[in-house]
Amino acid sequence: MIDFQSILTSINEAVIHEKDKGKIADYIPELAKIDINNFGIHLIDSQQENYAAGNSDEQFSIQSISKVLSLSMVLGLIGEKVWKRVDVEPSGDPFNHLSLLELENGIPRNPLINPGAIVIADILVSQLENPKEEFLAFVQNIANDYTIDYDKEVAKSEKRTGFMNFAAANLLKSYDNLNNDVDVVLDFYFHQCSLSMSCAQLTHIFYMFMNHGKCRRNKAYLTLSQVKRINAIMLTCGFYDEAGEFAFEVGLPGKSGVGGGIVALLPNKFCVATWSPGLNPKGNSKLGMLALEKLTTQTELSIF
Amino acid sequence: MIDFQSILTSINEAVIHEKDKGKIADYIPELAKIDINNFGIHLIDSQQENYAAGNSDEQFSIQSISKVLSLSMVLGLIGEKVWKRVDVEPSGDPFNHLSLLELENGIPRNPLINPGAIVIADILVSQLENPKEEFLAFVQNIANDYTIDYDKEVAKSEKRTGFMNFAAANLLKSYDNLNNDVDVVLDFYFHQCSLSMSCAQLTHIFYMFMNHGKCRRNKAYLTLSQVKRINAIMLTCGFYDEAGEFAFEVGLPGKSGVGGGIVALLPNKFCVATWSPGLNPKGNSKLGMLALEKLTTQTELSIF
Amino acid sequence: MIDFQSILTSINEAVIHEKDKGKIADYIPELAKIDINNFGIHLIDSQQENYAAGNSDEQFSIQSISKVLSLSMVLGLIGEKVWKRVDVEPSGDPFNHLSLLELENGIPRNPLINPGAIVIADILVSQLENPKEEFLAFVQNIANDYTIDYDKEVAKSEKRTGFMNFAAANLLKSYDNLNNDVDVVLDFYFHQCSLSMSCAQLTHIFYMFMNHGKCRRNKAYLTLSQVKRINAIMLTCGFYDEAGEFAFEVGLPGKSGVGGGIVALLPNKFCVATWSPGLNPKGNSKLGMLALEKLTTQTELSIF
Amino acid sequence: MIDFQSILTSINEAVIHEKDKGKIADYIPELAKIDINNFGIHLIDSQQENYAAGNSDEQFSIQSISKVLSLSMVLGLIGEKVWKRVDVEPSGDPFNHLSLLELENGIPRNPLINPGAIVIADILVSQLENPKEEFLAFVQNIANDYTIDYDKEVAKSEKRTGFMNFAAANLLKSYDNLNNDVDVVLDFYFHQCSLSMSCAQLTHIFYMFMNHGKCRRNKAYLTLSQVKRINAIMLTCGFYDEAGEFAFEVGLPGKSGVGGGIVALLPNKFCVATWSPGLNPKGNSKLGMLALEKLTTQTELSIF
Known part of the structure; x- marks a missing residue:
């Protein structure tokens, strides 16, 4: 023991x-x-x-820990179809590097790098009526803890400075691997990342x-x-x-x-x-x- | 059960x-x-x-399965010092791609890609008196099976056609991460890969x-x-x-x-x-x- | 003759x-x-x-022919200082490739690839009171032809679909090589490109x-x-x-x-x-x- | 005047x-x-x-100035056919970088980077009976100066340390863009580079x-x-x-x-x-x- x-x-x-x-x-x-x-x-x-x-x-x-949670929610919603839009290979690159995204023709290497997590966020925006509320409820329910919340100041701050993520989202859009507006997807994504625990x-x-x-x-x-x-x-x-x-x-x-x-x-x-x-x-x-x-x-x- | x-x-x-x-x-x-x-x-x-x-x-x-065995022998011989000459990160690249090797200044991404395994082979050539014989004995002893042997035709064949490995070994040499002659190291490496089991x-x-x-x-x-x-x-x-x-x-x-x-x-x-x-x-x-x-x-x- | x-x-x-x-x-x-x-x-x-x-x-x-004209206007306005923000080397890459931009730490390889021209557009936005009007006047004056104009439909169309340029502009922003808002710079850039001649x-x-x-x-x-x-x-x-x-x-x-x-x-x-x-x-x-x-x-x- | x-x-x-x-x-x-x-x-x-x-x-x-001379001799011998084996685009890379060579499937970007010049040397080795003697005579004739010669010490020295060139030549060989033995081609190449003037x-x-x-x-x-x-x-x-x-x-x-x-x-x-x-x-x-x-x-x- x-x-x-x-x-x-x-x-x-x-x-x-x-x-x-x-x-x-x-x-x-x-x-x-x-x-x-x-x-x-x-x-x-x-x-x-x-x-x-x-x-x-x-x-x-x-x-970025939130990326595992958004991926879990997507798997529950659409199942293995998610793997058509994101791969499962390690990238061998720093977290915000864009070049491998390009090499693979718009398919991010995996769902835990930023471009992959942005695709996952895009799916949630498509699938959910109120993405921010429903994702938060999903997390609170698993935890059985309804005090968990977004930190809106952090989310706002990232929105102001997250140019690399705007670059990644636009690149995905240019490859037709983002169905919703860049601003809408990233607003959700920045909230997701801002969860306090x-x-x-x-x-x-x-x-x-x-x-x-x-x-x-x-x-x-x-x-x-x-x-x-x-x-x-x-x-x-x-x-x-x-x-x-x-x-x-x-x-x-x-x-x-x-x-x-x-x-x-x-x-x-x-x-x-x-x-x-x-x-x-x-x-x-x-x-x-x-x-x-x-x-x-x-x-x-x-x-x- | x-x-x-x-x-x-x-x-x-x-x-x-x-x-x-x-x-x-x-x-x-x-x-x-x-x-x-x-x-x-x-x-x-x-x-x-x-x-x-x-x-x-x-x-x-x-x-390439032999790469795990040569790595094991090196760990037994020189221990953790091996990690100064080769890293442990996935490469995200095809098995014989050279560019990541360069990016990392001559340190191969891991010991299971060709350039990494060539560095491991170089260490064995430095450490052993009769590398081919001693490596074979190491493998036979673990297996408790003394019929295991190299396939010399396969080894010879790879030596004639393995230009990508000659390229990798010379690149390692140019970065000072290969201590022995390219020909000697690759002769051992091609034998190691030719093991029949x-x-x-x-x-x-x-x-x-x-x-x-x-x-x-x-x-x-x-x-x-x-x-x-x-x-x-x-x-x-x-x-x-x-x-x-x-x-x-x-x-x-x-x-x-x-x-x-x-x-x-x-x-x-x-x-x-x-x-x-x-x-x-x-x-x-x-x-x-x-x-x-x-x-x-x-x-x-x-x-x- | x-x-x-x-x-x-x-x-x-x-x-x-x-x-x-x-x-x-x-x-x-x-x-x-x-x-x-x-x-x-x-x-x-x-x-x-x-x-x-x-x-x-x-x-x-x-x-893209307009990129030579915007570069010319910038050279007239701020002279050789422009070369602190953009280099003069051929890129060896397709026109909308992003990776070399990254390699050079946010300095585009030259002013005639998209990321370089976006930096040039950013400088004009900073230097001019009414960038679109003044750039058009600059071009008309050189030509001595006041019928030359933007094609607003083309400009609008590119704004809707130019995700790769939004990606490039945001990447430049993340490297601190874009002083104005992405939307403002690209609005000017898309107009510049839409010139009809x-x-x-x-x-x-x-x-x-x-x-x-x-x-x-x-x-x-x-x-x-x-x-x-x-x-x-x-x-x-x-x-x-x-x-x-x-x-x-x-x-x-x-x-x-x-x-x-x-x-x-x-x-x-x-x-x-x-x-x-x-x-x-x-x-x-x-x-x-x-x-x-x-x-x-x-x-x-x-x-x- | x-x-x-x-x-x-x-x-x-x-x-x-x-x-x-x-x-x-x-x-x-x-x-x-x-x-x-x-x-x-x-x-x-x-x-x-x-x-x-x-x-x-x-x-x-x-x-490397010699690369222009070997290219000239090849153009005289086989004419425009040379462009099937080497391209004419700037590489945007340092002189001994290998990655662009790979991207282009074994066709070096141009004849003035090392891998391109090695392909040119390979052609001369194929075309000439005594490559070193005939290339030297070609140069001496143009110059109308028969004192021009190789510096054999320099050539020998490069042969001992030119691992990056051995890597490039083997890579070309793996792409089937080198017809002669690596050692033979590089022996000629190192002599060519060693010309004293x-x-x-x-x-x-x-x-x-x-x-x-x-x-x-x-x-x-x-x-x-x-x-x-x-x-x-x-x-x-x-x-x-x-x-x-x-x-x-x-x-x-x-x-x-x-x-x-x-x-x-x-x-x-x-x-x-x-x-x-x-x-x-x-x-x-x-x-x-x-x-x-x-x-x-x-x-x-x-x-x-």
């Missing part, structure tokens, strides 16, 4: 004394204000026992990816086959051009965001989330990566 | 009636002669029980990757941590630019070769090898991919 | 009987309507003698590039040094990824547009414009290229 | 006092030994009058490119049409990724080499060569570029 609590406590102790805590993403003013000394970690196991250390209840902007809340949602698609109240949101595929995509594509490194060092499916959050999971065993706003040069949380390495080293638990 | 034997039998029945069996790699004359109707599958479980169907004892050229023999070797680094006679060749890392690299980089697809459809760490072989494994559970010489457009065995999809669908076993 | 008139007449005879007249650009509906059998040619020599054949007085959309009118404007920067009324718009530089840029960058071919086959500085126009010139000798709406696969007028090859072959006049 | 002599004298005075003389190419040991303070310039006009200043009679390694000797050869293909003794080596095409290629492709800049600043067809030589010409007017071994970051002679800028500024002579 693994003593998760003492492991999390010792990890917290270890990482908060690291000198180099990375660099906060400063292109979104709201993110730039956060104290770099924050660190939190929360773990939920298959018995729904919860373990935590540090600032695990403080909310932060989940950013704590480590605890993140694990309460991603619990379903370790639990065959069923949330904590045992309601099924995805089939087992869909969950396995999303886990596979997280493993191969979840960490920008550091996905190989994360699989190698940590060995769990997971997803990071530039807000400093990381969520990861071991099927049938546990789901864990970390948060620390300082990023490494690849755009992933520095202390978060370190904490998850320590977790899988100490528990000897990984999918490999 | 899963009845592996009847599953393999039914898979064999199903795939041999497929009309489209892919296309045999014709750039190596020796491979071009093989009958496209061949199909074999062999599985060994954690109890060392063996199951098989089709031409599972016929030998074929393992080609059956599906059964392949699983007898790759058994150690599902068994914490220990071979069937319980001798340790790799540490648990090293095995996990190799499994992670196989998952993210083992299938050229179809690695994401394989993780998504099959969900097992594995490696393919242009000779039509594929080997894959589920840690602590089983190791499986398939062989069918017809390839899909990405360079992976068409029937082999199909067979492994069926295997993980029917058994519901995958790392995800 | 060269008999330009009979040469133009014979060229017109020859090219209108070509079977393969290329393919009309169909992404702008207004261009798609044009009759592919149109061909016109007009030449003005250093003595201001005019020669013509075919539909040389019919107006067409000059499209005949072959005759084009030569009356480009006369200044063969006449040391002075228009037909001898007013100087550019210094000799500036003219030489613009001619050099036209030669190396004026024909998308067919610039080398044009220099090789024709040997004159020039610029083409997807409306089917081409203008070219021999310093101190003549300026010539052709129009035929069918394009070759590289985006240049098929009959126009052929006509200019014949012209320089028959006259033995070229800069080389 | 232009006083070339006093212009050359004043240019020599000006440039030798430049503080930043660039950096000597150090990858060929023989080149690394040269004194960076060397500067020479030689000009021959259409009347065969000669003007010179500085170390204009000192010999240096002409390196002075500025004076260079102008005596390149005189034919300003004189309709005829050498100083009025013997025709190329047709007028072939000369024009080679001049066009020099203008668009003669200076690596600085070709646009050279056309823009100097405005003459020309070719540079990493030995520090540059040769340029104005059809019917003059041919000029400079030498100074310090290179700018693009691989072109720093003082040579500066000297030629001054020459065309002061004489107001350029093709534009």
Whole structure:
């Protein structure tokens, strides 16, 4: 029997004394204000026992982590048809690089890079009557937590400065792989990325990816086959051009965001989330990566 | 309890009636002669029980599958220092593409693409007195099978036609990431790729990757941590630019070769090898991919 | 003494009987309507003698040819400072490719590819009070022809469909190389491209590039040094990824547009414009290229 | 009447006092030994009058300048058929970059980049009985100077260290665009590049490119049409990724080499060569570029 609590406590102790805590993403003013000394970690196991250390209840902007949630909602709505518009291969490129999108004739390499997530957002805009409200309700329901909300200041801020995303959306449009107006799709996309959550809340949602698609109240949101595929995509594509490194060092499916959050999971065993706003040069949380390495080293638990 | 034997039998029945069996790699004359109707599958479980169907004892050229074995030998010899000369990220490119090599200043993206495997071969040439003999002995020992051998005709044939590999090796040399003569390194590399094995023999070797680094006679060749890392690299980089697809459809760490072989494994559970010489457009065995999809669908076993 | 008139007449005879007249650009509906059998040619020599054949007085959309005119206006306004924001190297890429823009950190390769021309348009928007009016006046003054005008339908049409240009402008913005709003810059840019002119009118404007920067009324718009530089840029960058071919086959500085126009010139000798709406696969007028090859072959006049 | 002599004298005075003389190419040991303070310039006009200043009679390694000469010999031997194996477009890439070669399916972008020149060398190896002897005789005959010779030490040195060229040749071979053995072709290529000449000797050869293909003794080596095409290629492709800049600043067809030589010409007017071994970051002679800028500024002579 693994003593998760003492492991999390010792990890917290270890990482908060690291000198180099990375660099906060400063292109979104709201993110730039956060104290770099924050660190939190929360773990939920298959018995729904919860373990935590540090600032695990403080909310932060989940950013790209939301891409897994929008992909899940789309899979529930249109199923495998989504793969006609986006591929499942790792890109080998930084998160906002546009050239591979072109090479593949308008089909983004996978749904966890920005151009792919924008295509996913476009599908939701087409499928839903009130995309922002319905997506939020989808997330709240999985979490069974109706306090979760968008951070409208963050969304507005990204809208003002997200020129790379406007470039990607227009490029997709030029390839006929975006059905709605660029502005409408990106308004939804920026809201989706602005979701605020704590480590605890993140694990309460991603619990379903370790639990065959069923949330904590045992309601099924995805089939087992869909969950396995999303886990596979997280493993191969979840960490920008550091996905190989994360699989190698940590060995769990997971997803990071530039807000400093990381969520990861071991099927049938546990789901864990970390948060620390300082990023490494690849755009992933520095202390978060370190904490998850320590977790899988100490528990000897990984999918490999 | 899963009845592996009847599953393999039914898979064999199903795939041999497929009309489209892919296309045999014709750039190596020796491979071009093989009958496209061949199909074999062999599985060994954690109890060392063996199951098989089709031409599972016929030998074929393992080609790129050998890259996992040379990497394993190097890890045993010099440990983690190898990662200074080769990275662990998926390349997102076809198997013999050179441009990403350049982008990264002479550091190949991972050890399972050709330029990466050539660097690994260079390390073995530096470390071993008789590289060809000692590498063969390493492989035979793991397998506990001293009949395994190089196919010298295949090796000679590749030497005559492997201009892309000569290009890659010279490019590495120009970046100072190749210490020995191009001709010496490639002579070893072409021999390594020419190893002939059956599906059964392949699983007898790759058994150690599902068994914490220990071979069937319980001798340790790799540490648990090293095995996990190799499994992670196989998952993210083992299938050229179809690695994401394989993780998504099959969900097992594995490696393919242009000779039509594929080997894959589920840690602590089983190791499986398939062989069918017809390839899909990405360079992976068409029937082999199909067979492994069926295997993980029917058994519901995958790392995800 | 060269008999330009009979040469133009014979060229017109020859090219209108070509079977393969290329393919009309169909992404702008207004261009798609044009009759592919149109061909016109007009030449003005250093003595201001005019020669013509075919539909040389019919107006067409000059499209990318306008990039030379906006560059000229910017050089007059801010001089060599423009080269801090755009380079002068051939791109080796199709006209709307984005990747090289990225490689160079937001500095477009030259002012005659779309991203470069968008930067030039941005400068005009910053420098002028009423950009559209003042740019039109600039062009009319050089031509001494106040009937020249924008085609508002074409401009509107491009605004609706020019997603690749919106992508390029947003990418420039993300690199801080666009000072004004994307929509404002592109509105100006699409108008600039929509200018309607005949072959005759084009030569009356480009006369200044063969006449040391002075228009037909001898007013100087550019210094000799500036003219030489613009001619050099036209030669190396004026024909998308067919610039080398044009220099090789024709040997004159020039610029083409997807409306089917081409203008070219021999310093101190003549300026010539052709129009035929069918394009070759590289985006240049098929009959126009052929006509200019014949012209320089028959006259033995070229800069080389 | 232009006083070339006093212009050359004043240019020599000006440039030798430049503080930043660039950096000597150090990858060929023989080149690394040269004194960076060397500067020479030689000009021959259409009347065969000669003007010179500085170390204009000192010999240096002409390196890539030789690519124009091998191309000329090939055009004489097989004519326009050469364009089936090499294109005429600027590459937009550094001189030894391989990726564009791949994009174009084995057809190098132009004959003045390394892979293109290697294809040209391959043609000469196929066409000639004693390639090295016959090519040298071809050059000596044009120059009417039988002292010109290869520098065997330089050739040997490049053979030992030219891994990028071995990579390029093997890549061409893999695309079936190299008919002879890599070693044989490169042995010829390295000799060709090792030709030693002075500025004076260079102008005596390149005189034919300003004189309709005829050498100083009025013997025709190329047709007028072939000369024009080679001049066009020099203008668009003669200076690596600085070709646009050279056309823009100097405005003459020309070719540079990493030995520090540059040769340029104005059809019917003059041919000029400079030498100074310090290179700018693009691989072109720093003082040579500066000297030629001054020459065309002061004489107001350029093709534009």
